[in-house]
Amino acid sequence: xxxxxxxxxxxxxxxxxxxxxxxxxxxxxxxxxxxxxxxxxxxxxxxxxxxxxxxxxxxxxxxxxxxxxxxxxxxxxxxxxxxxxxxxxxxxxxxxxxxxxxxxxxxxxxxxxxxxxxxxxxxxxxxxxxxxxxxxxxxxxxxxxxxxxxxxxxxxxxxxxxxxxxxxxxxxxxxxxxxxxxxxxxxxxxxxxxxxxxxxxxxxxxxxxxxxxxxxxxxxxxxxxxxxxxxxxxxxxxxxxxxxxxxxxxxxxxxxxxxxxxxxxxxxxxxxxxxxxxxxxxxxxxxxxxxxxxxxxxxxxxxxxxxxxxxxxxxxxxxxxxxxxxxxxxxxxxxxxxxxxxxxxxxxxxxxxxxxxxx
Numbered sequence: 190x191x192x193x194x195x196x197x198x199x200x201x202x203x204x205x206x207x208x209x210x211x212x213x214x215x216x217x218x219x220x221x222x223x224x225x226x227x228x229x230x231x232x233x234x235x236x237x238x239x240x241x242x243x244x245x246x247x248x249x250x251x252x253x254x255x256x257x258x259x260x261x262x263x264x265x266x267x268x269x270x271x272x273x274x275x276x277x278x279x280x281x282x283x284x285x286x287x288x289x290x291x292x293x294x295x296x297x298x299x300x301x302x303x304x305x306x307x308x309x310x311x312x313x314x315x316x317x318x319x320x321x322x323x324x325x326x327x328x329x330x331x332x333x334x335x336x337x338x339x340x341x342x343x344x345x346x347x348x349x350x351x352x353x354x355x356x357x358x359x360x361x362x363x364x365x366x367x368x369x370x371x372x373x374x375x376x377x378x379x380x381x382x383x384x385x386x387x388x389x390x391x392x393x394x395x396x397x398x399x400x401x402x403x404x405x406x407x408x409x410x411x412x413x414x415x416x417x418x419x420x421x422x423x424x425x426x427x428x429x430x431x432x433x434x435x436x437x438x439x440x441x442x443x444x445x446x447x448x449x450x451x452x453x454x455x456x457x458x459x460x461x462x463x464x465x466x467x468x469x470x471x472x473x474x475x476x477x478x479x480x481x482x483x484x485x486x487x488x489x490x491x492x493x494x495x496x497x498x499x500x501x502x503x504x505x506x507x508x509x510x511x512x513x514x515x516x517x518x519x520x521x522x523x524x525x526x527x528x529x530x531x532x533x534x535x536x537x538x539x540x541x542x543x544x545x546x547x548x
Contacts, residue, residue, distance in 0.1 A: 231250055256394050259349075289323075291492070338533045
């Protein structure tokens, strides 16, 4: 098979996955529920240990997938978008503010409503789990979704980097605020979470690869970058599917085996409500600032998607005595990608409709 034939095959595969990403995502979750073995193997695949800042970090395959997404995001930033970002510092600031304030308001309302729940302990578990979700920086995966949906990568990457760089300050503030909403026992639990810093981790695995991708972007000829873009999008899609299949392999079989269906149901509804509220906030904020379609897409993904991988790590370190706290984090991780897949599907259909009308 010649080079042109291989390139055509890769482009066709990239376009096929691009147009059906939501269904591939649903398939990945279904597979993780009925056949989690490979997903668990992926989670346990490691390449050694990294010693830094008096801590030992296990370098796993999943850990390496995150900087892959961030490097590709930096590589895919358009120069025109990067220039326009300098003129949209107000949008960036508004997005970061909304990412912090809107979940706080939502969770505050949830704590009031959940006082009616017959099991107060479960209500506290949901509160702590949602607090961890809301306190985390914007997910690096949001850049991959923005890239696959032809969003403004400069804005998407700017939101991720800014929230990540500010997370050593913003995350403790958010957690201490949520602690004031919790009962006395769980206030102490949330304050313990706030004491854990992850600035070095986020800097190494998110900020640095993003900057490397930007550096390569500026030295790579435009022709080569354009030719490589279908392959970059294909890699992003595969990485997203692997991440979600592996996470689902841990969460979905356990959720089904728990059998506490009323707790699972109310947690699912509340978590889905937070996710939809965050995505909707991105849409209405884009209307307020009169952003174009590409910027609207990036803002929706940015506000709706949080770095729950870090949240799960913190929960596993600090909250091993409270396993149900993991359920809202796991659910949000699943739901945010399903909602993102739905947004991606709608955007794709609208783009096809506009193309048809222009013919």
